[in-house]
Amino acid sequence: MTHALSRRALLRGAPGFVGGLSLAGLPRFAAGQATGPASGPPSGQRAAAGVPARPAIRLAGNENPYGPGPAARAAIAAATGDSWKYPIMEEMAFKAQIAEREGLSPRHVLIGDGSSEILHIAALLAATAPGEVLTATPTFDLVAVQARAAGATVRELPLDAQMRFDLPALRAAVTPQTRLIYVCNPNNPTGTMVSGAALRTFIAALPPDITVLVDEAYLELSADMATESMAPLVHGGANVIVARTFSKLHGLAGLRIGYALARPDLIERMTRLKLTSVSSLGLAAAAASYGDMEFQAASRSHIAEGVALTTAVLDELKRPYAPTRGNFVFFDTGGPAREFIGAMRGQGFSLGRPFPPYDSWCRVSMGTVEQMAAFAAALRGHFG
Numbered sequence: 001m002t003h004a005l006s007r008r009a010l011l012r013g014a015p016g017f018v019g020g021l022s023l024a025g026l027p028r029f030a031a032g033q034a035t036g037p038a039s040g041p042p043s044g045q046r047a048a049a050g051v052p053a054r055p056a057i058r059l060a061g062n063e064n065p066y067g068p069g070p071a072a073r074a075a076i077a078a079a080t081g082d083s084w085k086y087p088i089m090e091e092m093a094f095k096a097q098i099a100e101r102e103g104l105s106p107r108h109v110l111i112g113d114g115s116s117e118i119l120h121i122a123a124l125l126a127a128t129a130p131g132e133v134l135t136a137t138p139t140f141d142l143v144a145v146q147a148r149a150a151g152a153t154v155r156e157l158p159l160d161a162q163m164r165f166d167l168p169a170l171r172a173a174v175t176p177q178t179r180l181i182y183v184c185n186p187n188n189p190t191g192t193m194v195s196g197a198a199l200r201t202f203i204a205a206l207p208p209d210i211t212v213l214v215d216e217a218y219l220e221l222s223a224d225m226a227t228e229s230m231a232p233l234v235h236g237g238a239n240v241i242v243a244r245t246f247s248k249l250h251g252l253a254g255l256r257i258g259y260a261l262a263r264p265d266l267i268e269r270m271t272r273l274k275l276t277s278v279s280s281l282g283l284a285a286a287a288a289s290y291g292d293m294e295f296q297a298a299s300r301s302h303i304a305e306g307v308a309l310t311t312a313v314l315d316e317l318k319r320p321y322a323p324t325r326g327n328f329v330f331f332d333t334g335g336p337a338r339e340f341i342g343a344m345r346g347q348g349f350s351l352g353r354p355f356p357p358y359d360s361w362c363r364v365s366m367g368t369v370e371q372m373a374a375f376a377a378a379l380r381g382h383f384g
């Protein structure tokens, strides 16, 4: 990698995600996955019972093991008895709840089977145009994969020297065929972010027929949404789709709820391409979690604590890392990432896959604070 060396000084010791979040007074919720190697039957008994080997601690999916929060758990329990009904009214009420907070109308909101469905539909829109999709690499690659599968041309540009979306390069790459530009902000797997101001300037300079899909899956983990989110552009009628999810901050990945904010005409076109509708339990959990500010603050705090712990040990071991705004840290293992991932799996930790062209870099998702302390000890053992 040509720019790895120049990046190092920049990345090492960069301020990162934590941003001075206070942990004082915040409740610690029971963590769904806080079990790890210390729970379940001993491996001998498991093998004898034909049970597969104990799963690794999941530090691979950018999930939130503190979820679901208390309000979401209570809402799921309360909604179970109504599971025989189609949740039509519930979905309308949930759209209205989101619209109200965003200062938009329910016609600006589309609920998806996770934000994956929103990204998938946006990719289909671009392919049916038909046209070209621009994005970066590495990033969350669902849009590129789905757009290609649907017949679109996809061009993926390298990240900039600070591992961020290279907005000037993307602008320069626009052609008359460009229909969709996908910007993941903060970016997965690097955790890096371009500023809201830079992104607004970029969007304003584009031809108005190009849709910009801004994936804000991780934005609410740390950012000031008022200045960093692109939702206000939707209000102003821009050709923008903002995608958000309940899988990250809200810890509801298994219940598959995401949503899009966009102009009503775009929402209508997207609705026509929907294949599924969401479940009543997912809607109940997400609606309750949306209002559970205490759980959201506690989750932010736990994630920040995990990131601080992880980056502190990386500093100590002099391993470069990208300044993250997500619930994951992307760091340089100094050798083939695949080997490092294998070594950590041997110690019970499941990590993210390699992300070319950063072949020596590895992404670790935040588990519970206790799991991150165990991972920090494993890092010391490996590199120390």
Ligand SMILES: Cc1ncc(COP(=O)(O)O)c(C=O)c1O
Pocket (backbone or CB within 6 Å): 061, 062, 113, 114, 115, 116, 117, 140, 184, 187, 188, 215, 217, 218, 244, 245, 246, 247, 253, 256, 257, 258
């Ligand atoms: C950037 C980004 N967008 C979207 C998603 C999809 O999330 P979901 O479909 O669970 O809402 C993910 C999942 O990891 C992600 O990292």
